[in-house]
Amino acid sequence: MSKILRINMGAEGGPQVSETPLGEYEGLGGRGLTSAIVSKEVPADCHPLSGENKFVIAPGLLSGTYGAMTGRISVGCKSPLTGGIKEANAGGQPAQVLARLGYAAIVLEGKPKDDTPYKVYINKDGVKVVPDNTLKMLPNYDLIEKMKGEYGEKIACISIGPAGEMKMAAASVACTDMELRPTRHCGRGGVGAVMGSKGVKVIVLDDTDMPVRQAKDPERFKEANKKFVQGLQQHAVTGQALPAYGTNVLTNIINEVGGYPTYNFKQGQFEGASKISGETEAELEKQRGGNPTHGCHRGCVIKCSGIYHDKDGNYLTKQPEYETVWAHGGNCGIDDMDAIAKMDFLDDNYGLDTIEMGATIAVAMDAGLARFGDAEAAIRLIEEVGKGTHLGRILGNGAAFTARAFGIERAPVVKGQALPAYDPRAVHGIGVTYATSPMGADHTAGYAVAQNVLKVGGDVDPLKPEGQIELSRNLQIATAAIDSTGMCLFIAFALLDQPETFQAMIDMLNAFYGWNMTVDDFIEMGRKILKMERDFNARAGFTSKDDRLPRFFKTEPLPPHNITFQVKDEELDQVFNW
């Protein structure tokens, strides 16, 4: 995993493949690597859909090893949604397979002359970039079936649906899971549109005959991995809550504390929450022969994913995540779990970010396009996006775009990206992350819900501004580093509470690479990544004015606590002043 595969899609005479050594990017992986390449190689003022933008795909530092939880893959580019730097990551199989094929990153460069879709096939024998017009506008599920037919079942795929081909700013990049379904998405920031602008419809990876990556110190690696796994298994969140109910365990919890954004962020509790909770969802999955405890990639020991069957017991979609259930559920006033699962399937199939789409539908409901709670109408709106109707072109470009199209004010976005499933007025720490993350509103960028609500890694009152800046800062730094390892962010629950588990993860890195990294070094890596990202955004024209929540969070009290977001602008400006 010491080389970068570069494919120039804009080369004269067709795509040109080359390999470059990691060079100056040595020691970086995942988000660290995507952000370094984008920050260094992409002109910050370029158009996100132009040939000057680059689309970077990078497995994490430990992906492709047998280390637990190492199946995250990052994609990076200048975002068509935010106009800033973007990293989005997903689980599924591609990280492991790409890493075993020896690539630290794939970089798609340039811009093709026409809209012919290409498939990229990579196996032990090399790289093929093949034009294939039969792929045009295929939804992800059909596309993957076709790839299985062509390349067999031992593949992992990275692909875009019609939304990415239409270059919509809510378009995601799909990664296949262990069942070879396109269910794990690098969702946020319109990364699918950038992949689409490069003319690449799907990347098919086959690591047959490629060995598992070997550590420099195999014994030490094995030992560290064992301790690490033990740590995850003994923690209540990673060992019990997530396996049992998946991420949707949060619905009841966040609703209970009054931070569950309902009806486009108008109240903090949803009367229908229990009907779409993780507990309900898991029960439904068991009843129908699905599976509530399942890993999204080989090597996962948390198993927060699952399989969701329809009423007839047939596969409908993977277990919808908390954010998805919220976005299409409470935020739209919808309490019908099957309808939400259907929307999850449609989003995956068209290649859409479920958070952005849910937020968009709620905005559309505010604009009068549908009634809050009308699940059928919500499904129809997503179908418009998939078809690329004019309405679909509006909705597929996200919540802020939709608000502007219909002349309404209320767009819950930061840097153009929709807020996820925690109201910042009731969970102040996550509000600081939403406002200040270089990624735009992103809960994963510094998950202060842990300390604010779950009381993991500390206890900071969610309803008060005190302590939130420091909390978000430290989480954002640690997250940037974790996002570089290829490890699932959910390990952080155990890391925050159990120093020995944190140390075990560092030991895995050290054993694998022959490093002597300390926890401080690890944190310093996070700081460097954030600095690169912030630097890119500054060159793209971002200022402190972009590090703000929409004004209504400061003026409109949220029931039931009836409080506004209290963190002052001057405090927000201190997040990166470390």
Place this chain on the structure above:
Amino acid sequence: MSKILRINMGAEGGPQVSETPLGEYEGLGGRGLTSAIVSKEVPADCHPLSGENKFVIAPGLLSGTYGAMTGRISVGCKSPLTGGIKEANAGGQPAQVLARLGYAAIVLEGKPKDDTPYKVYINKDGVKVVPDNTLKMLPNYDLIEKMKGEYGEKIACISIGPAGEMKMAAASVACTDMELRPTRHCGRGGVGAVMGSKGVKVIVLDDTDMPVRQAKDPERFKEANKKFVQGLQQHAVTGQALPAYGTNVLTNIINEVGGYPTYNFKQGQFEGASKISGETEAELEKQRGGNPTHGCHRGCVIKCSGIYHDKDGNYLTKQPEYETVWAHGGNCGIDDMDAIAKMDFLDDNYGLDTIEMGATIAVAMDAGLARFGDAEAAIRLIEEVGKGTHLGRILGNGAAFTARAFGIERAPVVKGQALPAYDPRAVHGIGVTYATSPMGADHTAGYAVAQNVLKVGGDVDPLKPEGQIELSRNLQIATAAIDSTGMCLFIAFALLDQPETFQAMIDMLNAFYGWNMTVDDFIEMGRKILKMERDFNARAGFTSKDDRLPRFFKTEPLPPHNITFQVKDEELDQVFNW
């Protein structure tokens, strides 16, 4: 004209009318006054459609006098198109009438609870704000006919069409002309959407029994005005070219120098230019019983406007301006003068900025929605906007929005606002103005075409970067000051070449107000206005990165000169460093 009329459209129990003295705004008019009020009273980070934004209407310092050319009215607000401060001005009758009613400005504040349209009626007896649901979605021409029926023919109106009611970012504010037709538009920046967000459909002004405004020194004012008029009449542009052919005299000139943006800024000359030139247009108007030499307001001595009849000799629209003819003509590859006139009528009727709409249609053509040159398709696209279909919602929000909706790169905009009818690669001076004006791409903000092409007020090579910064800077400063007087900007041609005409205008101000203003003081007023505007934009988050042309102007050579825009970013950053 010493008081401000404030109407709080968001007050409990319905609109609340109050009057405040000019106070700290004393000595300001037109753009100076709108920008001062917006900069001081509107939170720079508010949503443009929120109750925190204000919609300011201000006649110029000399409006309502018998001074020549004093019929310009400014509107100002935070722009929904650019996100920055916006002033747009128009001719027609409202400036004179509002000034004679004694108001230096009308400020619409707050936000109504529902979407009931209001009409505001102002005469010598006072102000009435009346809800009237029969006005809903009326096009401007029908609306004005209705107002004539209700209030008689001695009125002047300021109104919005359906586009403003739908809060589209290309919506204009219409002002009636001497024939009481809604043909003179404060076009740019989506000002119509902000008026729409205040719930005000039309302001009806009747100055019956109100006297002409009297100068402090009537004799001196009379003398200065006489000299001023003589100066305008003796200059070739204001005395001959504009009266004969209107602004569209520019088509042949700009096409000749290779700076006529054609096919969405792909080439600098249009093969069909002669078919839509001012000469052709004037001839057609004469043949059909229209009128090529006509003033848009009482007191105009240039008479660059006109009346355009259709093939059957019936009124179709006012004489389409150069920018309109270009936007719907060459920029869309259309050389059919009647089709262009039809589009001008539709834009006026729906209440749309002709420049933004033409640029938008060209972008839509690039996106494949219509063929370049297809006039019928272009007309249909504008009709979609008027109807408010989903496609219309896209197009009505402007060129950049449309480009994003359809995932294409090529959007000729600065600060979100479409470039007017001079390609910056062939007319470098205007490129500097487009890039740096606080208003977004706006030719009127510093009309360097004068020196670059017309050789009025100097001679600066249009194809080279040298001298353009200073040129644009001085023009932007002078323009901000002229835009405050209520005088039509076209006086600048005579002012630039004839110091005695410039002095005569200053003398008019001094005689009227009893001031001792020098030319330097006048220029200092311009600087102060720009400073306020730049300050607002900085608080709204604008940086030097926003003072840039789209990248393709720097990378894609423009035929026939085959040159790119050569002014360096560092130089652009010096425009306001005076």
